[in-house]
Amino acid sequence: MKVLVTILIIIVVALQYRLWIGDGSIAHVVRLKDQIEKQQAENQRLKERNRLLAAEVESLKNGTDGIEARARSQMGMIKEGETFFMIVDEENQ
Numbered sequence: 001m002k003v004l005v006t007i008l009i010i011i012v013v014a015l016q017y018r019l020w021i022g023d024g025s026i027a028h029v030v031r032l033k034d035q036i037e038k039q040q041a042e043n044q045r046l047k048e049r050n051r052l053l054a055a056e057v058e059s060l061k062n063g064t065d066g067i068e069a070r071a072r073s074q075m076g077m078i079k080e081g082e083t084f085f086m087i088v089d090e091e092n093q
Contacts, residue, residue, distance in 0.1 A: 019025060059066035077082040078084050 020027070022028075056066065060070070
């Protein structure tokens with residue numbers, strides 16, 4: 001009878017160990033859910049970035065407005081006949 005009780009106790013302890021500490025434990029599942037939430041947030045951020053880039057590519061392919069805006073902002077270009085005014089703050093000198 002002592003042997004049977006000992007074996008049952010060992011089985012219960014082994015099952016409890018796996019439930020609380022081992023692979024597939026409650027803590028492990030909670031960590032995995034947290035990682036899934038973080039990855040989904042990152043995926044959503046990247047999807048939004050890709051959507052904006054696709055819209056910018058489409059704008060550059062289809063019209064000159066996107067190209068002109070980019071040339072003005074990144075290269076400082078001006079149109080023929082325009083006058084360029086540069087305002088300098090005294091604080092920044």
